[in-house]
Amino acid sequence: MNRHTLLKQLSNILLILFGNALYALAVTMFILPGGLITGGTTGLALLFFHRFSLPVATFVSVFNILMFLLGWWVLGKKFAMTTLISTFCYPAVLRLFESVPQLSQMTDDKLLCALYAGLLIGISIGIVIRAGASTGGMDIPPLVLKKKLGLSVSVTMYAFDFTILLLQMLFADREQVLYGILLVLIYTLVLDKVLMMGQSRTQVKIVSEKYEEINRMIIQKLDRSTTLVQSEGGYQRKQGLMVLTVISGRELPRLTRMVSEIDPTAFLTVSSVSEVRGRGFSLSKEYR
Secondary structure, eight states, X not given: OOHHHHHHHHHHHHHHHHHHHHHHHHIIIIIHHHTOOOSHHHHHHHHHHHHHXXXXXXXXXXXXXXXXXXXXXXXXXXXXHHHHHHHHHHHHHHHHHHTOGGGGOSOOOHHHHHHHHHHHHHHHHHHHHHTTOOOOGGGHHHHHHHHHHOOOHHHHHHHHHHHHHHHGGGTOOHHHHHHHHHHHHHHHHHHHHHHHTTTOEEEXXXXXXXXXXXXXXXXXXXXXXXXXXXXXXXXTOOEEEEEEEEEOGGGHHHHHHHHHHHOTTXXXXXXXXXXXXXXXXXXXXXXX
């Protein structure tokens, strides 16, 4: 194992630890003091806490270990190893944070609790997933159902979260249910943003008679790759080549300005793409 790989694995482990600590912080500072309900393992833990007075951290520890064993048995050793850190880190840090009274005295406003809990949970789950791991717990049953029955992971995950929210109505009032739905919506939206952060790019298609000059300019001055696509005008049926390139949002003003300098009549279409993989983006550039 080379040094780069070792540093990459070490940084991923640190990110997983940080993500789980952030999740535990959200539960300690906002969910428990605000009396909020939520989905996932924490939601089940809240249900058992209110019905059987079982401490949240204790339930999470036992449940995560059971789900870890289920993942190991059904999904394999490789998957189980990616959830090992989360399985033991989250309940341990949660128990530690619960022993600090000051952390549970941030605010009594339930709306603020829902907003900040959703923000922190969304960020924390996103960090763990981007580090190539899973938060364990209720993340595992949908993956098991996907492998055994071919069910959609996102659909089954939402179904589990919705069921857990409904079960918590046994002890929660209507207002708590509304705040719980708000919490789930917020952390779902934040999670999507975190997962896509730094990966979205801008795709530009340029139609111009001076495609050769524009193509050369993009390669030499912007240091971006291009693709020449055969095109035909719909009205005059004039054939030519369209320049296709993918750049960052910051490079767009510069590109449009330089294209305009070459050909003021050039036709550009600009669109956002959620993810780009390949040389110059997910892979380092090679110069020849």
